[in-house]
Amino acid sequence: MNVFYCPNCAHCAAETESAMRAGDICPECKEGYIGVETLPIEMRYCPNCEWFQAAGTSSVRAGDICPECKKGYVTARER
Numbered sequence: 001m002n003v004f005y006c007p008n009c010a011h012c013a014a015e016t017e018s019a020m021r022a023g024d025i026c027p028e029c030k031e032g033y034i035g036v037e038t039l040p041i042e043m044r045y046c047p048n049c050e051w052f053q054a055a056g057t058s059s060v061r062a063g064d065i066c067p068e069c070k071k072g073y074v075t076a077r078e079r
């Protein structure tokens with residue numbers, strides 16, 4: 001899975017659920033430029049609603065209830 005990632009604000013989105021392209025201005029902070037993440041960053045992922053975020057950008061940990069749907073359990077996942 002490719003992940004679009006803003007190095008400025010750590011906003012990220014899955015390629016499959018975003019209309020962003022590499023090189024776009026970040027929709028979140030309007031300052032960073034979106035790149036396709038190629039580093040093996042660890043992601044926090046909810047299998048229930050497909051919410052995810054790069055580890056280290058939030059306090060969500062593996063095993064926590066998903067902050068988005070409040071139903072799934074967040075798992076750690078290497079991209």
Ligand SMILES: [Zn+2]
Nearest residue numbers: 006009026029
């Ligand atoms: Zn940004």
Ligand SMILES: [Zn+2]
Nearest residue numbers: 046049066069
């Ligand atoms: Zn969820």
